[in-house]
Amino acid sequence: MAKVKPRVKVPKTASAGEVITIKTLISHKMESGQRKDSDGKAIPRQIINKFTAEFNGQPVFSADIHPAVSANPYLEFTAKVSESGKFTFTWVDDDGSVYTDEQEIAVS
Amino acid sequence: MNINRRQALTLSAGAALFAVTGMSAGSARADAAAVDKAMMEITGGATPEEGKLTLNAPEIAENGNTVPIGVSVDSAMEGDDIVESITIFAEGNPEPSVITFNFTPMSGEATASTRMRLAKTQNVVALAKMKDGKTYMAKSEVKVTIGGCGG
Numbered sequence: 001m002a003k004v005k006p007r008v009k010v011p012k013t014a015s016a017g018e019v020i021t022i023k024t025l026i027s028h029k030m031e032s033g034q035r036k037d038s039d040g041k042a043i044p045r046q047i048i049n050k051f052t053a054e055f056n057g058q059p060v061f062s063a064d065i066h067p068a069v070s071a072n073p074y075l076e077f078t079a080k081v082s083e084s085g086k087f088t089f090t091w092v093d094d095d096g097s098v099y100t101d102e103q104e105i106a107v108s
Numbered sequence: 109m110n111i112n113r114r115q116a117l118t119l120s121a122g123a124a125l126f127a128v129t130g131m132s133a134g135s136a137r138a139d140a141a142a143v144d145k146a147m148m149e150i151t152g153g154a155t156p157e158e159g160k161l162t163l164n165a166p167e168i169a170e171n172g173n174t175v176p177i178g179v180s181v182d183s184a185m186e187g188d189d190i191v192e193s194i195t196i197f198a199e200g201n202p203e204p205s206v207i208t209f210n211f212t213p214m215s216g217e218a219t220a221s222t223r224m225r226l227a228k229t230q231n232v233v234a235l236a237k238m239k240d241g242k243t244y245m246a247k248s249e250v251k252v253t254i255g256g257c258g259g
Contacts, residue, residue, distance in 0.1 A: 080215065
């Protein structure tokens with residue numbers, strides 16, 4: 001399949017204790033396993049089944065994803081930041097692949 | 109074994125009935141009962157309360173392939189007032205579960221949104237689980253113009 005590319009939007013700066021909004025998007029076809037090809041055979045399921053977000057190694061947010069989530073899964077959530085640091089985002093594919101992205105934030 | 113006409117008819121009717129029920133079980137779609145069953149696993153049998161949980165879903169979705177949906181719970185996310193998870197279910201999809209959001213105190217707020225597939229016009233249900241074991245639910249009907257499950 002096409003290259004899987006994560007895109008994440010995290011504010012560059014924030015004030016301590018602020019609740020920021022994070023938006024993530026990853027290009028993935030999210031094949032549900034319900035569709036059939038032109039020969040009538042079921043196309044095997046291949047989706048991203050797990051997403052996690054960590055800040056400086058601490059879990060912030062995660063999602064268990066089922067086939068009913070649209071292609072190119074989009075997730076929007078919040079995080080409370082008290083110090084500067086790094087967000088790590090991880091997506092887990094049905095085939096075992098793991099896609100990651102990192103974003104720094106400066107907290108004043 | 110001698111089978112007379114009447115017995116033969118009864119047998120074939122039974123076989124036909126079996127074939128029909130067997131088929132419908134094989135291609136079972138999620139329905140309200142399946143959603144209830146999945147919700148019971150989270151609530152442990154308790155009846156979820158209404159309110160506190162907000163489900164933002166469109167009234168009409170033109171394209172069932174990508175329906176924006178958002179959930180939020182009014183919570184301080186501190187001490188015992190913490191939302192552990194919010195799960196979204198769809199009553200008319202092949203599988204009832206859509207997504208589970210898991211929150212931590214570092215989430216700051218119990219708010220999340222995504223885009224989901226809807227096979228047809230149906231109820232979307234959200235279920236929030238608090239740290240103290242309480243559960244809240246919200247339900248909303250979404251009318252779908254073009255279904256989003258393909259072949």
